[in-house]
Amino acid sequence: GENVEQHPSTLSVQEGDSAVIKCTYSDSASNYFPWYKQELGKRPQLIIDIRSNVGEKKDQRIAVTLNKTAKHFSLHITETQPEDSAVYFCAASIPGAGSYQLTFGKGTKLSVIP
């Protein structure tokens, strides 16, 4: 099955700096890569995703890049703000029979220091 590795496990940045979280996946058949943000005690929320036919996608201060050859994808957050502090999860998905099954990384705890 698919295996997703996520690094780093914790990340501290000064407010206004950029943050980068990296993930690698094992199965070349994976074609959908979402990122979720989970605040303490809350549900994970989808913040951005990318499909294998696209190399980069941007939404305001967040962007995701995908390198299919190397089988890795990254989340970039620019101009970080204290409200960006949360745990971020990457995932990879292989299309199945009518269903996508997401395999998640172990998460990165991002702390933005004011």
Next chain:
Amino acid sequence: SQTIHQWPATLVQPVGSPLSLECTVEGTSNPNLYWYRQAAGRGLQLLFYSVGIGQISSEVPQNLSASRPQDRQFILSSKKLLLSDSGFYLCAWSVLRDSGEQYFGPGTRLTVT
């Protein structure tokens, strides 16, 4: 718009007791439904998924089971809880079968004592 509900929000149960968690989705039809478990400070583990009524696929062998008695209802059950069953249980749905996008419910925090 679509809404997903889970109940109860929190639950404290003794070891060996039964469990029933419910998830319902509003505002859509024929969704894919998923059950995940998140242990404290850990990642998300897919437990079950369903592409239709009565259709359940299990990802991890364990003492849990799932059922989908109605199109927008997904139930997670156990006959006898173990201490290791403690965690944050999240139901998720996706409406487009070829999109991959999944959206999570508010979760049930289960503590087995």
